[in-house]
Amino acid sequence: MDRRATFNENVQNYEAYRPTYPQELYDAIRSYSDIGPKSYGVEVGIGTGQATLPILQTGCRLTAVELGSELAAYTEEKFRQYTNFDVVNCSFETYDVAETSVDLVYSATAFHWIPVEVGYPKIHRMLKTDGTLALFWNRPSTSQGPLHEVIQKVYAKYWGSQVRVEESRQKAYDKVLDQMKSYGFRDIRLELFKAVRCFDADSYIGLLTTYSDHRSMPVSMKKPFYSEIRKAINRYGGVITIEDTVDLYLGKK
Numbered sequence: 001m002d003r004r005a006t007f008n009e010n011v012q013n014y015e016a017y018r019p020t021y022p023q024e025l026y027d028a029i030r031s032y033s034d035i036g037p038k039s040y041g042v043e044v045g046i047g048t049g050q051a052t053l054p055i056l057q058t059g060c061r062l063t064a065v066e067l068g069s070e071l072a073a074y075t076e077e078k079f080r081q082y083t084n085f086d087v088v089n090c091s092f093e094t095y096d097v098a099e100t101s102v103d104l105v106y107s108a109t110a111f112h113w114i115p116v117e118v119g120y121p122k123i124h125r126m127l128k129t130d131g132t133l134a135l136f137w138n139r140p141s142t143s144q145g146p147l148h149e150v151i152q153k154v155y156a157k158y159w160g161s162q163v164r165v166e167e168s169r170q171k172a173y174d175k176v177l178d179q180m181k182s183y184g185f186r187d188i189r190l191e192l193f194k195a196v197r198c199f200d201a202d203s204y205i206g207l208l209t210t211y212s213d214h215r216s217m218p219v220s221m222k223k224p225f226y227s228e229i230r231k232a233i234n235r236y237g238g239v240i241t242i243e244d245t246v247d248l249y250l251g252k253k
Contacts, residue, residue, distance in 0.1 A: 011070050015048040017207040019138055021108065022193045025248050026054040029106065032189070032250045033132035035060050039103040042126065044092050044119075045110025049075045051136075055106070056082050063088060065095045093118050102126045106134035120183035127253040133185055135176065136248040139169065140197075143243060147236040151229060158217075158225045169245065176249050185251030195244040201233040204240050 035041060037059030046052055046064035048071060056062055056079065064087045066072040072089035079085045088095060092114055105123045107114075123133055142148045173190055180188050199207060205226050208214045217225065233240050 011048060011068075011074050013206050014071075014210045015074070017199075017203060017210055018047065018050055019140075019195070019197060019244060020050045021136065021138070021246055022195060023054070025136060025191075025193050025246060028191050028248060029055075029104075029132070029134050029250070030058060033104050033134070035104050035132070040101065041104040041106065042097065042102050044105065044107035045113065046075050046087065047071055047108075047110065049078050051106070051108035052079065052085075055104075056085055060084065060104070062086075063097075065090065065092050067091050092122070097126055099125045100128050102131060103128055104132045104134065106132075106136075109137045111135050112137070116179055116183075120179060120185075124184050124253055129253060131253045133180065133251045133253070134248065135180075136246055139172070139245045139247065140242045141245075143241040147232060147240060150232045150236070151240075154225065154228045154232060157228075158221055169247075173247060176247075180249060180251045185253065187250075187252045189250040191248045191250070193246040193248065195246065197242045197244065199233075199240050199242065200238055201230040201240075204233060205230055 029035070033039075035055070035058050039058070039060040041055060041060045041062045043052060043055065043062060043064045046066045049064075052062070052064065052075070061084045062082075064072075064075060064085070066075065066087055066089060069089050072087045076087045105126060111119060127133065142151065177188055177190060208226070208229070214222075
């Protein structure tokens, strides 16, 4: 099963627990791209629309490309009052759009699902001259301390060698910057934004259920794994703090 499809199975939790993005990020996109009512934008992987409203409010015509049929239907209803909005239910790889017809292509914590050798060239063809590519990711981390250490032990117990080791932030930043440059984008910029979120045990479990790797866990593992995470949070005050870093990459065709 394509792990991208797992998001389509959990629309309500995705809407409830996935983060939105700082207003300053959208200000940076608007300033860089000069997007407005005469512009045409494409969002790659809308999910439940956490990054959609501020772009719609510029007045631009916006098409969202979404693989999940349930997610596409949800966002179509969510933004039904916006006549400048439509959703196309397909993979970005098969999305058909005229070349040099788009002013802004953007993707919020979704572009890593697109093969780079497909995604970047396709976007480059879609964009008008001086059109903008905006890619951003939320990279959350739990506050360090006893709770963090206990949760890491729970992951080691259930996931063992499968525990994902995150590459260094700087390495992650450099990889995207190098990819954009190698595929012909120019005037490339990286901007970072910070945010903090707090969850009780149940809402944190709800957040975890929106992650594709967690959704792909064996059914027999999920209940005891989530139970131990819940017990750990409640043992250490009932609240877990997530520190978000959002990295925004901007480039011109």
